[in-house]
Amino acid sequence: MLAAPANTQLREFFRTLLGYLTRLTSRRVLWSALLAGALGAVALVLAACAGTGQNVTNITNPNPVSWFPPVPVTEQGDQVTGIYPLIFAVAVAVFVLVEGLLVIIALRFRRRSSDPDLPAQMHGNNLLEVTWTLIPALIVAFLFWQTVDRLAKIQHLSDSPPAVVVEVTGFQWQWTFDYPNQGALSFTGSGTTGPEMVVPASEPIRIRLHSRDVIHSFYVPLFNYKLDVIPGRTNEFEITIDEPGTYGGQCAEFCGLSHADMFFTVRAVARAEFDQWVTEQQAAASQTPAPLPSGGQTLTLNAVSVTAFDPATLTAKAGQPIVFDFHNLDTTNPHNVAIENATPEGAWVGTPIANPGQTASYSTPPLQAGTYTYFCAVHPTTMRGTLTVQP
């Protein structure tokens, strides 16, 4: 035989390799390393073979990742751009100083066999200790002064409200934008896209925040700003958006099941364009509602309380829009109807939300055959029903 069979060669190879590795480290360390590698591999496998579910596609920051906050598009955001490089520089300086000292210490003061039994037993040095108390105190005093100064500029509200005031209402898990000064325009989002807030650029606008249920937070990364949306409290802030553009935002206070899907956008446009948009929206809103789609089906649905629809089950036909003849029979709470997974984007939400005692007419897109859950968008976990859509 000229060459040993391949499997013997392979075995020899691994035996040699194992012997070599075992000589380098101990067998125990080898097992640990193996296990560590296995765990890492498991991680990758898990990541790779997990299915893709409902993607959110809302980009709130199109800029590449950076060591600095995104360049803000508001005047107020410039306060952050002004202070951040300063704190960053202080932090880097302290980091380099302390880590540098640590490295020097580790290298220079290793115990060596030539060392005497004990090094000099220093207990302290008053001058040093006072110095390294005073200098940090001065640094933080300076940063505090900067903080207070810039804060005042961010929080400034005009003496009288600007022309454009947007009343933002957050609720699980959607936003409504109302324009009281622009003819009571109202926009409620649906699905993960959320509503779009159109505002004029280059002039102060005021945003007022209300919650229907739990605490949310109105966060636009490109504003470098957020403010909480708290039930029972109206928070408000003023900004001047310097650059026209579309800026993504999302809820930044954990608010329950679909907190991760609560997006919106802010679109800043030139004043003239804003005025035109207002005119168009007012015209659309005042139009008589489109006639019900022919062949459409009408279902009567009552909201009875925060825990019940009447009826709790419905049937409909596929391929045709459903028109809900909706009655809010609850005397204290607003309600509406929404359908889970009605579209590829997510839920369909009926708007506007019906106040106590009101009726509303909601028209859904055509649905495919199947079983759906309908729910009240204001009370999504407690008011639920089953909709069977037949082919």
Place this chain on the structure above:
Amino acid sequence: MATTTLAPRTAVYGRSRVYEWLTTTDHKKIGVLYITTAFGFFILGGIMALLIRTQLAVPGLDFVDAATYNQLFTMHGTTMIFFFVMPMTTGLANYIVPLQIGAADMAFPRINALSYWMVPLSGLLLYSGYAFGGAANAGWTGYAPLSGVSGGRLFEGVGIDLWIAGLVLVGTSSILGAINFIATIFKMRAPGLTLMRMPLFVWNTLVTSVLLLFAVPVLTAGFVMLFIDRHYGGGFFDPALGGNPVLWQHVFWFFGHPEVYILILPAFGIVTEILPVFSRKPLFGYKAFVFATASIGALGFSVWAHHMFTTGAVFLPFFSFFTFLIAVPTGIKFFNWLGTMWGGQLRFSTPLLFALGFISLFLIGGLDGAFLAVVPFDFHVQDTYWVVSHLHYVLVAGSVFGIFAALYYWFPKITGRMLHEGLGKVHWLGMFVGTNLAFFPQHLLGLDGMPRRIVHYADNPGWGPLNFLSTVGAFTIAASILPFLWNVVISLRKAPDAGDDPWDGNTLEWATTSPPPAYNFDSLPPVRSERPLFDLKHGAVAAHAVAIPAAAGETHEETRADAPEEMLGEPIEGHEAGQIAAEAQPGVSEAAPDATPHDARPKADDEPTPRRRKSDK
């Protein structure tokens, strides 16, 4: 030096081992119970972290659904804080504090046992949520009204109630433990052990206990209010009934901020114990350490609303000011730690590696805190991954590194066996690399605007790769725990090899056997400084820079027996001045102070010092 184990005059009465452990009131056994229970919860919380990080490894994954994810991050936080770090540090303190102050046990041993047993019971309560339709899912901070009621609507289910019940019970355990430690530390110190001679670990335990005593009842009150809102028509946090959701945040964070100091101060104490021993120098600025610890404790009660800057409901300058201020005593500690090591003779054993890892990485978490004190910046990064990064640097690079440093340092004392150094270093390397990989990228994600507590995220540029890196880091940390566990297993199996004082320590716990007998000490060395054992081994004259005035004709290399009485402090009752030294150091001559009775000088490499045998004196 070693205490000899006297032949017991009475036979130990026969008890089964299980019964002994179930009913023990011995602080050492209770300490071990705390430590092992806490470690079990660490594994549970760690598995949850891995599940979270797997879900976030790439954008758009559906590894777990939103409902499960919300429970995961809630239970991860609650478990790690209340069932891992707090019981672990309590367990370490339980074992070590009575030894370090020369006491035979804690002040209230039976309450000590009760405090321990409340921990697994409350853990059971907390986790039973999984059996009843879902565990707590409103975040470890459980903000109202999501955790409560608003407009007549109850948002989340029974998991929250079990969360409340579990935390009220474990909080009570903490309060009882705090009372026990305060009483023990104030009333049961050995003669000569004045407050300003206490080891820093004891000081940190004391301040932590005071914080617990004042903070936890506030949390409990908050939970009671929340429960009343949830089930008895209360209106504390329900605006429809005239309540205020922000009130919950005030009550919670009035506890919550001292809580983070409760989590970190023991780690500070551990690092402050380890550095002098492994540098072979005293602590640099003992008084400054005490002052800094006390200041951090006190100031910790003044900063709570810096967690609430974006509510629009707090007086921002006040809380920004005190948040900046609290950086100063923390900075003092850092520089004093460096000063302790400077000019020393460092032995890079695993405890020192973890202590150094702590210093180098907790620094990052601390600097993050200074950033957050700048309110305009906080407006941008509050509730984003910047905060997640900060809190994990201070808790993982801080508390967890401190805990592992303590475990490697005191394992020989507790078990009588040395841990394998090679495995320890593999563990350390994995944790150091893993911690940075896992949490540093999260700074950038937060800066970029990625919020926290979200089950999935959109594919903003760079978010995918950074999240993936973070996941790899998390798994690296998890993998590094394996050599640690293996180390414990193999080390426990071998014969005792540690001896009384394997690290050439300074404090009293090393003046008895490993493990100590049930009553801890047969006799105590005289306590005349913060390093009583060091004084005993190396001679107090050599230990202090203070010159003792020479009597006529004598050199400076005198023994303690010649020191004037004022230098010695209070004499032990029944002893005459000068007799102490002679009794304690029979071998010390009037010759050079380095004629020490111990066997050999510590080696220059990482091997521990030769064991002191029981027959040595």
